[in-house]
Amino acid sequence: MALLTIKNLTVSFDTSTGPFMAVKGIDLAIEKREVLAIVGESGSGKSVAMLAVMGLLPNTATVTADVMEFEGINLLTQTPSQRREIIGRDIAMIFQEPIASLNPCFSVGFQLMETLRQHTSLSASERETRAVELLTLVGIPDPKARLNAYPHQMSGGQCQRVMIAIAISCNPKLLIADEPTTALDVTIQKQILDLLMRLQAEHGMGLIMITHDMGVVAETADRVIVQYKGQKMEEADVLTLFENPASNYTRALLSALPENAVGDRLPTVADFMAKQNAEAMQ
Amino acid sequence: MSEIVLETRNVTRDYHAGGGLFSKAKTIRALKGIDLTLEKGKTLAIVGESGCGKSTLARILTLIDAPTSGELLIDGQKVDIAKDGLTRDMRQKVQIIFQNPYGSLNPRQKIGDVLGEPLLLNTKLSANERRDRAMQMLVKVGLGPEHYNRYPHMLSGGQRQRIAIARALMLNPSLLVLDEPVSALDLSVQAQILNLLKDLQDEFNLTYVFISHDLSVVKYFADDVMVMYFGEVVEYGSRETVFANPQHSYTKTLFAATPNASVDAIKARLARKRAAA
Incomplete structure (x- = not known):
C-alpha cells in the first residue's frame, strides 16, 4: 500500500480579484522507502500542495481532493486535533529557511524536546537523552552543551541540522523537505543532502524533496514529478527524466542548466515555450 | 595587452x-594579502564558502570599506579612501548588484x-534628461517604459534584478561587482539574467567581478576564476x-560537492544504492 496517496488535489486562494487556483488537479503517490522529488519554478504550487497535506495553509485556502490518504487514513475528513496526532509524528516537514523556522526565543534543546513531549510518553530525563542522541545523529559536535544554545549562536547549516533532528525525532514514516538546501552553500548543501539520504535509508522513511534545483534532483531522487503553473507536466523515474524527458517543459528546464549550455547564450524556458507555441499554431 | x-x-x-x-580585543584578519588584476571586458569569478572573505573583498573593491594595508588601483589610478576620501568620480566608476533583489530596492520608491x-546625485542633468535616460535603460535591460511608474512590489524577482542591474549601469561604471546576482532566482529566470549580463557586457564592454558559490554558473560565465578559503x-x-586541474584540496572539495546532473552520475548513484540495499 502506498504511504501517501493524493488524487486530483486542487488548492485555491480567495483574493480580492476572485479565487486563484494555485494547484490544479495533482495526482501523487509515494511508497515506503521511496524518494520522490517535486520540481518546479517558484509559483508552480509545489510547496502549496505539500502544505495542504500538512494542513498548514491559511484560512483563505480551499483544499479539495478526490482522495488524500496517509496509510489508509483519510486526511480530508479529519478534525484539526486528529490531524495534529499525525503531523509531527508520522509526517514531518523541513522548511527552506532554517534560521527563520526555529524560534529565536527558545534554546534548540527546548524546541527539540517540545516535539517529544507532544508526541511521546517519554519522561523529562528520557527526552533529554533522546535529544542528545538526535543531535549526535545529525552530526552536531558536543551535543549535550548545544542543547542550551540558541538559534542565533549556530550557523545556517547547523540550524538546518537541528530542524532535521526535530523532524525525525518521532521516527516519521514520511518526511517532506521543502527546499532544504536552497539557502546554503554548496559544501554545506552536500553535507545536508548526504545526511538526509543516510537517515532516509537507515530509517526506511518515505522522503518528498521539493526543489527547483535539477542538480539536487539528480543527486537524491528515485522518481520525479515536474510541476508547472499548478499542473503536473511529467512524472518519471529519475534516469528516464534526465535521459529522455517526455514533456517540452522538462526539456526546457534541463536546457537552461548552465552546464548544458551550448554556445554563448543559455536557452531560457520562456523562449522555449514561445517556440513550442508558435510551432503548435502552424 | 588590453587595458587593466x-x-x-x-x-x-x-x-x-x-x-x-x-575580554581582550581580538583581531581577525579577514583578507590575507589579495593580489589580482582584471582586464577590461573580462569577468573574474570569486568563489568560496560563507565566511571566507569574498564579501569583505567586494566591500573594498566597491569602495565601501578601506583596506587595512595594500594598494587598490581602478583604471590605473591609485585609490585610498582612508586617506583621500571618496570623490564623486570614483563613486561612479564602481557599482554593485546584490544577491537579494527583494531587499535591495526601496519599497516606497518608484522604479523611475x-x-x-x-x-x-552625481550629474547635473535636468529632470527631463534623467527621465529619458531611465526610459532608455529600462528598454536595455528588457523591460518597458510602462515600468517607469511602478513600485518594486509590482514586479517579479527576475524583473527586480533587472532593475538593480539598470540602476548600477545608469552612471556608465567601468567595473561592476555582482554579489551572487542569480542565487536567489529560479533556474529559468537565472538563465535570462545571465544572458542579459552577457548581452550588456558585449554592448558596453563591461568588466565584471562575479561572486558566487555555484560552480556550474561560474564555469559558464567567467573568464578567470579565483578560489578563496579563510581569507586567502x-x-x-x-x-x-x-576547472581542468584544480590544485588546492579545498577546490577539489568544492568540485566534489557540486551536484552533478549528468546521466552517468545518476546511473552511478542508482547502482550504488542498489548495491547498498
Whole structure:
C-alpha cells in the first residue's frame, strides 16, 4: 500500500480579484522507502500542495481532493486535533529557511524536546537523552552543551541540522523537505543532502524533496514529478527524466542548466515555450 | 595587452572584535594579502564558502570599506579612501548588484526614481534628461517604459534584478561587482539574467567581478576564476586551468560537492544504492 496517496488535489486562494487556483488537479503517490522529488519554478504550487497535506495553509485556502490518504487514513475528513496526532509524528516537514523556522526565543534543546513531549510518553530525563542522541545523529559536535544554545549562536547549516533532528525525532514514516538546501552553500548543501539520504535509508522513511534545483534532483531522487503553473507536466523515474524527458517543459528546464549550455547564450524556458507555441499554431 | 581596469596589490583587511571589560580585543584578519588584476571586458569569478572573505573583498573593491594595508588601483589610478576620501568620480566608476533583489530596492520608491537617483546625485542633468535616460535603460535591460511608474512590489524577482542591474549601469561604471546576482532566482529566470549580463557586457564592454558559490554558473560565465578559503587565495587562474586541474584540496572539495546532473552520475548513484540495499 502506498504511504501517501493524493488524487486530483486542487488548492485555491480567495483574493480580492476572485479565487486563484494555485494547484490544479495533482495526482501523487509515494511508497515506503521511496524518494520522490517535486520540481518546479517558484509559483508552480509545489510547496502549496505539500502544505495542504500538512494542513498548514491559511484560512483563505480551499483544499479539495478526490482522495488524500496517509496509510489508509483519510486526511480530508479529519478534525484539526486528529490531524495534529499525525503531523509531527508520522509526517514531518523541513522548511527552506532554517534560521527563520526555529524560534529565536527558545534554546534548540527546548524546541527539540517540545516535539517529544507532544508526541511521546517519554519522561523529562528520557527526552533529554533522546535529544542528545538526535543531535549526535545529525552530526552536531558536543551535543549535550548545544542543547542550551540558541538559534542565533549556530550557523545556517547547523540550524538546518537541528530542524532535521526535530523532524525525525518521532521516527516519521514520511518526511517532506521543502527546499532544504536552497539557502546554503554548496559544501554545506552536500553535507545536508548526504545526511538526509543516510537517515532516509537507515530509517526506511518515505522522503518528498521539493526543489527547483535539477542538480539536487539528480543527486537524491528515485522518481520525479515536474510541476508547472499548478499542473503536473511529467512524472518519471529519475534516469528516464534526465535521459529522455517526455514533456517540452522538462526539456526546457534541463536546457537552461548552465552546464548544458551550448554556445554563448543559455536557452531560457520562456523562449522555449514561445517556440513550442508558435510551432503548435502552424 | 588590453587595458587593466582593476588591480589589487597585497590587500589585507583586519576586523577588531570584542574588547569589553573582561575580554581582550581580538583581531581577525579577514583578507590575507589579495593580489589580482582584471582586464577590461573580462569577468573574474570569486568563489568560496560563507565566511571566507569574498564579501569583505567586494566591500573594498566597491569602495565601501578601506583596506587595512595594500594598494587598490581602478583604471590605473591609485585609490585610498582612508586617506583621500571618496570623490564623486570614483563613486561612479564602481557599482554593485546584490544577491537579494527583494531587499535591495526601496519599497516606497518608484522604479523611475530608483533609476533617476544616481543621476540626480552625481550629474547635473535636468529632470527631463534623467527621465529619458531611465526610459532608455529600462528598454536595455528588457523591460518597458510602462515600468517607469511602478513600485518594486509590482514586479517579479527576475524583473527586480533587472532593475538593480539598470540602476548600477545608469552612471556608465567601468567595473561592476555582482554579489551572487542569480542565487536567489529560479533556474529559468537565472538563465535570462545571465544572458542579459552577457548581452550588456558585449554592448558596453563591461568588466565584471562575479561572486558566487555555484560552480556550474561560474564555469559558464567567467573568464578567470579565483578560489578563496579563510581569507586567502588558494587558486587563481583562467577558467580552463582551474576547472581542468584544480590544485588546492579545498577546490577539489568544492568540485566534489557540486551536484552533478549528468546521466552517468545518476546511473552511478542508482547502482550504488542498489548495491547498498
